[in-house]
Amino acid sequence: MQVDLGTVFDATPGVTRDGLERLDERVTTAHERIEQGRRNNEPGYTALNLPDTVDITRIHDAVASFDDPTAILIIGIGGSALGAATLVNALGDDTAPVYVLDNVDPASISRVLESIPLSETVVNVVSRSGTTAETLANFLVVRDAMTEAGVDWTDRTIVTTGTDGNLRQLADSESLPALSVPEGVPGRFSVLSTVGLVVAALQGIALTDLMTGATDAAAELSGSLFETPAYAYGATTYALATRGARTNVMMPYAENLETFAEWFAQLWAESLGKDHRGQTPVRALGATDQHSQLQLYRAGPHNKVITLMRPRHRSPCPIPSTDLDGLSYLSGSDLGSLLDAEFEATEASLVDADIPTIRVEIDAVDAQSLGALLYEFEAACICYGELASVPTFTQPAVEWGKRATRGLLGDDELTETAAVTDKPTLRID
Amino acid sequence: MQVDLGTVFDATPGVTRDGLERLDERVTTAHERIEQGRRNNEPGYTALNLPDTVDITRIHDAVASFDDPTAILIIGIGGSALGAATLVNALGDDTAPVYVLDNVDPASISRVLESIPLSETVVNVVSRSGTTAETLANFLVVRDAMTEAGVDWTDRTIVTTGTDGNLRQLADSESLPALSVPEGVPGRFSVLSTVGLVVAALQGIALTDLMTGATDAAAELSGSLFETPAYAYGATTYALATRGARTNVMMPYAENLETFAEWFAQLWAESLGKDHRGQTPVRALGATDQHSQLQLYRAGPHNKVITLMRPRHRSPCPIPSTDLDGLSYLSGSDLGSLLDAEFEATEASLVDADIPTIRVEIDAVDAQSLGALLYEFEAACICYGELASVPTFTQPAVEWGKRATRGLLGDDELTETAAVTDKPTLRID
Structure with missing residues (x-):
């Protein structure tokens, strides 16, 4: 630039x-x-080494079995969706439109599921931890919808996740194609890794030029x-x-x-x-x-x-x-x-x-x-x-809300949950 | 609320x-x-009278001749597009998808024109003055594309504009259905008028409930x-x-x-x-x-x-x-x-x-x-x-750029154009 x-x-x-x-x-x-951070592959800085470390061939191999999908569905949120969406918006075409489930709005997911032919859709589910609430909830809904429609979801799903956790175990047990999120690369710095590139490859975007x-x-x-x-x-x-x-x-x-x-x-x-x-x-x-x-x-x-x-x-x-x-x-x-x-x-x-x-x-x-x-x-x-002088690669302030969400859904007794219910109100109707 | x-x-x-x-x-x-502003129908304030003054029947009549379009195309920008887009995003369905041309990006307009069946599309062109550069440029391109495709654009176009100006004259000379932008209602306050409601009516949204x-x-x-x-x-x-x-x-x-x-x-x-x-x-x-x-x-x-x-x-x-x-x-x-x-x-x-x-x-x-x-x-x-204590209903700061744009395209010798060409630079390559 x-x-x-x-x-x-x-x-x-x-x-x-x-x-x-x-x-x-x-x-x-x-x-x-x-x-220095790049030389030592320190967390965060190592994102700037991705041009040298990403394995394009492996990504192409992983998507090779999905020939000519009619639609592509990204299930991810934040950095697990925005990179791929950015590449597709800029460089993609309409031959296999890309849908992004990066929210948990029942109205939207219904609309997406009605719009796409599930038997010809490739689903890329992306979560480093394998426990991101929104992503996993959407994945469960989509998997269920595929099964109801008589589609074998294990034939249509490619996973991008960490080296362990839920999604990794699922990929192993169901023999799903799976790619690893690189270590030390925060989601928002991961567009030039497996996180952003799987869907780009499915769309035929020239990864080597990128x-x-x-x-x-x-x-x-x-x-x-x-x-x-x-x-x-x-x-x-x-x-x-x-x-x-x-x-x-x-x-x-x-x-x-x-x-x-x-x-x-x-x-x-x-x-x-x-x-x-x-x-x-x-x-x-x-x-x-x-x-x-x-x-x-x-x-x-x-x-x-x-x-x-x-x-x-x-x-x-x-x-x-x-x-x-x-x-x-x-x-x-x-x-x-x-x-x-x-x-x-x-x-x-x-x-x-x-x-x-x-x-x-x-x-x-x-x-x-x-x-x-x-x-x-x-x-x-x-x-x-x-x-x-800020810690560029962390995002500690989002944890409080994640705990409160789990508490509200009945996972645990959490102090954060009490703060939600004790909120002061002044309602104007 | x-x-x-x-x-x-x-x-x-x-x-x-x-x-x-x-x-x-x-x-x-x-x-x-x-x-007081509402009682006297003063500019701006009169927008709050739209629930009493808008003529729903007239809008329904104007769109009645377009039965069952396959796609709807809004050509407008700013307040001439956002109101309708808001209604459609919230309440519309996918039976006749709505496309919005609210920019002058050649890449996007080509994509839209390739996506829609022009012979089954209704075009709503919206500009109070009838001279908005982006809107008229897009309209000229779409009209031309329709003619090239053998579609009579005068059969597929509904106009929303002021009581005089280019688009009004065109509507008169070509007998296009045309609705008037209400006097004294700035674009950003016009969603509940003809400006927002034509496309809503075409989509079957319940105007009376709105x-x-x-x-x-x-x-x-x-x-x-x-x-x-x-x-x-x-x-x-x-x-x-x-x-x-x-x-x-x-x-x-x-x-x-x-x-x-x-x-x-x-x-x-x-x-x-x-x-x-x-x-x-x-x-x-x-x-x-x-x-x-x-x-x-x-x-x-x-x-x-x-x-x-x-x-x-x-x-x-x-x-x-x-x-x-x-x-x-x-x-x-x-x-x-x-x-x-x-x-x-x-x-x-x-x-x-x-x-x-x-x-x-x-x-x-x-x-x-x-x-x-x-x-x-x-x-x-x-x-x-x-x-x-600000003048809520005006937008004077956008005029400078409009004049400069016209100047750059060779309309006139304008002082604003000189400012564009004299801009200081410090380029880092």
């Missing part, structure tokens, strides 16, 4: 060129820490933000956050990067949101959200940085000529040119209002560029985490 | 009970202003936040914003309210984001985002209020019993019960961390509850705008 920081110097909040150069000394230290992009990006990491797009992004968003940009809007101008913005939001929120710190990620979409969020971004509080992302190449779609009043400027243009004009106009309109923006460009939404982009945003996030 | 404010008093930021009672005096004044819900909600508006759920929500979020909750997370625990959160985000951002003020709306989804955003919400900066929304009734979906290790607590439960347990557990986990939350409950995701919900959130937003 290419990162353009040109507009952050005169913005409010902004960073001076001097400030960025001073920060670069800390980026050098952060880079050394990251390289990994080529990631490998090239890995080779580009250096000790200076001025030479490393990933660190330029991570360090600048960190600097802006400390100066008041508590929100980071990720606004790709490409619909097939919409899920990338969701993936980014998890990466950023779960990695950096701790110790009362962090930057709130906001998912947006250009040009659509110009007609929804831009009023706020331009004229609201100066507490944001807006990340504007686009591919340099788009497919053509000419706008037919017209004699409708006031539309001559569109005649003979192209939808992509209009979208690019809106991108540049929106950026300029934010700059005009002193709102900090960062421009991120990739060549095209293709496998190689996307592999690089995902890798670079992971490196950006880790760089931010080093600068902010 | 029912609003529960019980947890905001002990939160950080929080509001004291005394503070809320003092604020209620200002709510009384705000309500009087709103009622309007019954809205009418009932209108009758509930009173001069006290302690008696009016809409004002309870608007006034409390305003109070929290002034105390540091600069972000408002809208997190429904129902997938069919996901687009409602998008609709809310436009309502909140575009209405209140001005004069360097406003509250940044963040769209989330329970339970999914517990595995993505909850770490930040619970352990990140105390600059948020979390709105947790759910229906009280859900369809059943039993979880099959299992002997898998550690999952006995799920056996014999129901997906909906699990989702509700997660809702309550997440709320309690936020309360435990002193994060302000507001609980919003509706009976069910049905037409009557949704009509009320949409109306009440519009009233909540207007109430917030009155308390914050």
Whole structure:
């Protein structure tokens, strides 16, 4: 990717060129820490080694027995679903549509089960621990629905899980194809592993191109933000956050990067949101959200940085000529040119209002560029985490709620459950 | 809807009970202003009169000629698309799937045009002015594709627009069914008008039930936040914003309210984001985002209020019993019960961390509850705008970018265009 920081110097909040150069000394230290973590395969840092460690052949072999599915069903949640969904949204096609069960809403699961031909569907169930409540509940429902429909679920299921636990035992006892979640790679950093790549392989996405992009990006990491797009992004968003940009809007101008913005939001929120710190990620979409969020971004509080992302190449779609009043400027243009004009106009309109923006460009939404982009945003996030001195790779704050949920469903007597039932109320009807 | 404010008093930021009672005096004044605006049909305020003024019969008549379409295509952007999309996501079914062209991405439009049978598709093109660049560009492309496919587009198109302009003239000259956008109703407040209801009618959604819900909600508006759920929500979020909750997370625990959160985000951002003020709306989804955003919400900066929304009734979906290790607590439960347990557990986990939350409950995701919900959130937003003294119904900050876009496409020599080309750069490759 290419990162353009040109507009952050005169913005409010902004960073001076001097400030960025001073920060670069800390980026050098952060880079050394990251390289050390990679060398020693430390938890988290080892995610940046995936381009070297992932076994593409094994993934292709595991999915080979499922020839020509009509539909693909991902059962996972959070990092166990978002990576694959990001790849499919960006690079997939409609030959075998991908459905994602990443919630436990009875209305949605019924709708999905009614939409897909179960006998021609491949199910990829993904949970490192094999005990994720939502994932296992959905899996039990889907398995049951298959059996009721006379489909042997053991013929249609591929498992991605840890080296032990429920799902691993099930895979062993039922001889299901099973792939291992790599050790030390948190879910939100796992897109370039078995977790993200199984469904990508089922969809025919070129895994080797993805990994080529990631490998090239890995080779580009250096000790200076001025030479490393990933660190330029991570360090600048960190600097802006400390100066008041508590929100980071990720606004790709490409619909097939919409899920990338969701993936980014998890990466950023779960990695950096701790110790009362962090930057709130906001998912947006250009040009659509110009007609929804831009009023706020331009004229609201100066507490944001807006990340504007686009591919340099788009497919053509000419706008037919017209004699409708006031539309001559569109005649003979192209939808992509209009979208690019809106991108540049929106950026300029934010700059005009002193709102900090960062421009991120990739060549095209293709496998190689996307592999690089995902890798670079992971490196950006880790760089931010080093600068902010937060434990980037943990997510302790979600445990409380998981315990309370189990307690409410009658698993145990838990202190968390009492807090739920003792909640104060002031109801307005 | 029912609003529960019980947890905001002990939160950080929080509001004291005394503070809320003092604020209620200002709510009384705000309500009087709103009622005056409604009586005089003033711009914006008149949106709250839609339950009395919208002509359902006329909408049904206009769509009557399109019997049994296979697909429905909305061409609009911002408030011209989000209302209809919200209704369809919540209440629609799959008999005639609805596609929304609310962007100008060549990759997406090609995909949509390949997916739908043009000869059996109804197109609803929506633009008040009849000159919205994205909408008209998409319309020109779709019209051309229909003609190329041998389909008479004039047989398949219904127009929603103002009383004059391009689209009105086109509707007149081609004898297209056409409905008028009501005067004085900004796009983001237009869901309960022709703008939102045409596609809802095409989908067979019960418009009368929607309007019954809205009418009932209108009758509930009173001069006290302690008696009016809409004002309870608007006034409390305003109070929290002034105390540091600069972000408002809208997190429904129902997938069919996901687009409602998008609709809310436009309502909140575009209405209140001005004069360097406003509250940044963040769209989330329970339970999914517990595995993505909850770490930040619970352990990140105390600059948020979390709105947790759910229906009280859900369809059943039993979880099959299992002997898998550690999952006995799920056996014999129901997906909906699990989702509700997660809702309550997440709320309690936020309360435990002193994060302000507001609980919003509706009976069910049905037409009557949704009509009320949409109306009440519009009233909540207007109430917030009155308390914050912002011009709720305008969106001046988006004009700059529109002019720059036209300039870039060669329409005129505009000063905005020069700003685009003069943008400073610092590119990191």
